[in-house]
Amino acid sequence: MTMTRRSLALLAAVPILARPALAAWPDRPARIIVPFPAGGGLDLVGRLLAEPIGRAIGQTIVIENVAGAGGAIGIDALSRAQPDGYSFGISSGSTITLGPQLRATPYDPWALTHISRLVVSPFLLVAGTDTPYTDLAALLQRMRQRPDSVRFASAGVGTSTHLGIEWLNQKLGTRTEPVHYRGAAPALTDIYARNADVLISDATAWPLVQQGRLRLLAVSSAERWAPSPGTPTIAEAVPGVSFDNWYGLIAPGGVPAPVTERMAAESARALARPEVIERLEASGFTPAPLAGPAFAARLRTEAENWRGVLAAGNITVG
Known part of the structure; x- marks a missing residue:
């Protein structure tokens, strides 16, 4: 299949990995927890990426929709999973940079492993x-x-x-x-x-x-x-009111770096596939892989921006 310029640009971000270190992984199917119901944006992105990533790593990746509490139930389930490289999730501002500032969540968003941003779009x-x-x-x-x-x-x-x-x-x-x-x-x-x-x-x-x-x-x-x-x-x-939507790939804290690096690389490759780009853009999303520390730093900045908005409006949730 002929690669588009956007595909090639996305692939340029894929890191070179030490593949022999992953010889024992994966040896069974993995899962991606989507913390909202089927039919929403996180579900779409998770399902679009599960098949090509699964094919690349040689294992089936199953989507599990675990909805409720603004996404907190699903992310909590992920945070409690074993950090063995077989449980992943799709994150968003609602579950990482916003929700935990509004109410106590059973998980610490910064204790999770933020593997890579996947897509962006406006609301x-x-x-x-x-x-x-x-x-x-x-x-x-x-x-x-x-x-x-x-x-x-x-x-x-x-x-x-x-x-x-x-x-x-x-x-x-x-x-x-x-x-x-x-x-x-x-x-x-x-x-x-x-x-x-x-x-x-x-x-x-x-x-x-x-x-x-x-x-x-x-x-x-x-x-x-x-x-x-x-x-x-x-x-x-309404000057000053602007914010973007993003979805990311996450895992429990403590997942081995070779696993997260491989998943970041394979998600970037999947996002560079012309048919995936076409499907995402038809739904209003733009592939935007951003892996590792750069992604985590972006999240910290966004959380700080929202913190100012919440404080100014004295917004709390019981």
Whole structure:
């Protein structure tokens, strides 16, 4: 298969590994824990990568959806797994840089092994097609005038979709109370059912926008988004409100370095495959592997930024 320029650029980041050190690993199937229900963005990325990585290491990789508590239940299950190279997970800001700052979690996010960032995307501020929110200005006007009438949904307490709404409230001086779901997929389902109106969703909402089933009002990134350049950023109307979505590959603390290096390398190779790039971009994601210390440092910076937002808004979760 002919490699694209993006594929070649991604492969350039793959480290050269001492493969003989991994002779005893893996000798049985492994698993990737997705801490949200099937159908969401983390689930999509996990399933897209499980097959090519499994083929590369010579073992089946099984996806396990362990949802609940804004992703904390699944990440806790991973943190308690043996650090033997057979349990991995898909992480996000909700489970690493946000959720643990809002409430006590049964796991320490910094005790996990952060193997590699996988993909990035903006969050998408979407509304049902039968709502009065035809654009971002209409939504912000309603939030200012009748905040209690705006039916926001979120993917769970402490998730980026929740804190994005809180950040908007903080900047606008409004108070809208979202309804929390066990992931983006059930939240979107309730928007179809007209039980909710607006959601700050991960990029899995993008195909639904393209199909005309949702309206895209704005994106959360600092710059306009290439797939929809006519859509404004939230920051254009509410300066200072910008944040990105990312998903990463993680493991329990203490996994041997040769294993994590191999998994980082194979995930980068999988992300460079043209068919994987095509599928990710169709869903609004951009492959963006960033391994090891560089990924961990990026997470620390993001956590510090969110800490300032939470402190300014005196935001806590019981």
